Amino acid sequence: MRTNADIVIIGGGITGCSIAYNLAKKGVTNIVVLEKRYICSGSTGCCGAGVRMQWGTEMNCRMSKFSTEFYEHANDILEYDGDVEFKQKGYLLIADTEREIAQFKKNVEVQHACGIPSRMLTLAEAKEIVPHLNTDILLGAAFCEKDGFLNPFKTTDAFHRAARRMGVEFNTFTTVTGITVENGRVRAVVTDKGTINTPVVVNCAGGFSHDIAQMAGIDIPVYRERHQILVTEPVEPMQDPMVMAFGLNLYVQQSPHGSFIMGRGDANEPRDGRCTSSWRFLEEMAKTVDNVLPAIGKLRVVRQWAGLYNMTPDRQPVYDKSEQVEGFYMAIGFSGHGFMFGPVTGVVMADMITGSEPRIDASGLRLSRFAEGKLFVEPSVV
Amino acid sequence: MNDLDNTIICRCSDVTLGDIRRLIAEGYTSFDEIKRITRCGMGPCQGKTCQQLIQREIAMATGQPIAALRDQTTRPPATGVRLELVAKEAYRDED
Known part of the structure; x- marks a missing residue:
């Protein structure tokens, strides 16, 4: 050393x-x-490995656009022998309240001013992109095809x-x-x-x-806050974008390998640095995903894990x-x-x-x- | 590449002995590090097959006893469970 x-x-x-x-x-x-x-x-x-440009403030849009454009060429820029596995198939943000829809509309304006190709979608359009989406419980969606996720x-x-x-x-x-x-x-x-x-x-x-x-x-x-994720057995490709909901509280992606990776936030998670897994998370995650994306409920969870968010006010x-x-x-x-x-x-x-x-x-x-x-x-x- | 190099160590993610030995030589000398690069231990078996084989390779390459090597964190569930069944049980408990 x-x-x-x-x-x-x-x-x-x-x-x-x-x-x-x-x-x-x-x-x-x-x-x-x-x-x-x-x-x-x-x-x-x-982490959940997502990279999105669909933010609500000019600074975050600008910074995330820089990061996304970097990740598009990361293998070349970093001269990497392997592959960072950037799957750029978009983020589908779904909303179940009018308040969220109004927020999405405001956000899309901010995003457009930064040159981010996001747009509001009807439920029918959302279902075309993710056929197993339960649109009965939703009001609308926003989509950016340049968002995605990669192997951390x-x-x-x-x-x-x-x-x-x-x-x-x-x-x-x-x-x-x-x-x-x-x-x-x-x-x-x-x-x-x-x-x-x-x-x-x-x-x-x-x-x-x-x-x-x-x-x-x-x-x-x-302060630190535990956040949990679970992963399913791998299956054939069936979901292109990351599906994310702020109100319904979930994010779900299908990795290039075929497994589904999903997480959600919980204000009751411990803040003492422990990274154990909880039964409560498994139950709440299972209920949420079975409701929003019922086809994924048929899959077997093979592992849960947890990491720490480092939170500011x-x-x-x-x-x-x-x-x-x-x-x-x-x-x-x-x-x-x-x-x-x-x-x-x-x-x-x-x-x-x-x-x-x-x-x-x-x-x-x-x-x-x-x-x-x-x-x-x-x-x-x- | 000889036949030994082609021996499958991780059946879930098709990782060979050659892959493992190359990574150990490059300095990835713990199961967790190799897991994160190759996906071994992340499949349906959760490392029940590959972990002991890889630990033995690391022990031989580094001269440490297997008992001194760190295993991956064991996480639930012990075996795969369908998410809809977990959800159903959770709703039943709430009734």
Whole structure:
């Protein structure tokens, strides 16, 4: 392990790997990435894998469009031997209340202003795209054919390998135990395998970002929340897009491999960092999917799993540097969207850390917005 | 490629011994890492066949005893269950 680095990145998920890749591309290669387990072992490896541009705010539309366009060419850009398996067959957002329909209409206008090819659909049109959709319980839908989902393990592996080829050092199964701060500046990161002297540390620790910030004496308003997913046996291709509903509370995709992957949110989930599976989730998920997409109810669930959302008060991430401790940067609080924003996160943070002209305006996501009461409210989140 | 390389280790996802040995040589030296790249352990058998075979390969390549290697997280259900049956039971409990 290197004992001196220009930058230490804590966290080997999509966020840490994308930042490492983007910094290396700008010529900063004396970087050490620290990961407690293995690459993609945390939230990224447990995520629902969707990438959508159907957001309700101009900033999220703009940033997700950047990420989607990157993912379209990720295999080539990252010179990956494997395949990140981008299945770009759209997101079908379904609504069962007039309020949601009104929101979708507003969102589509914002999306169109950003050049995103989304549109409102009638129930008949929605049923043409997903024939097993139970439209009896729905009022309408919105669709964007350029949305989709991709393999989080391979995508993170692609960023990781590209960064490693440029000279970034990755240390897996290495736990950060402390951050040394002297005279208000980051000096070193202490791990169970040794100390690395560095003037810059980047907190990309997802569900553990609060603990990492505490090590530098910084308090950030994030908490972790368990979110669960289940997967079925693989079957022949029968559903092109991701089907998602905010009110009915579900997202369901059929992976290229044939299995259906689905999840839903639950405000009663524990916030203590546990990633166990619950019977309650299995029952609620089964009831929801059997109601909305009855054909999928016929399939066998083969596994459940759980991961951590790193939540902020407005459910939007924080891209910033600390004003308290010089050299402490953070890309945290993704609240469930960290994987889809991965490409944009790397660019924003690499520009910020190297002091370059920002290629993407993400100034709305600074940390001080919470203290100032200027929350960034996004209407379309699960 | 010899015949041993073509031996199927994961029957659910058609992963061969050659695939596994290449990944171990590239530094993917835990079952979980290999699982995430190859899908072994994610199929209907949930690793009941492949895990012990892959752990043995990792043990041989790294010189560690199998007992020292970390297994994948065991998750429910123990066997496949149709979602509509789970839903039906859930509604019955609510009545």
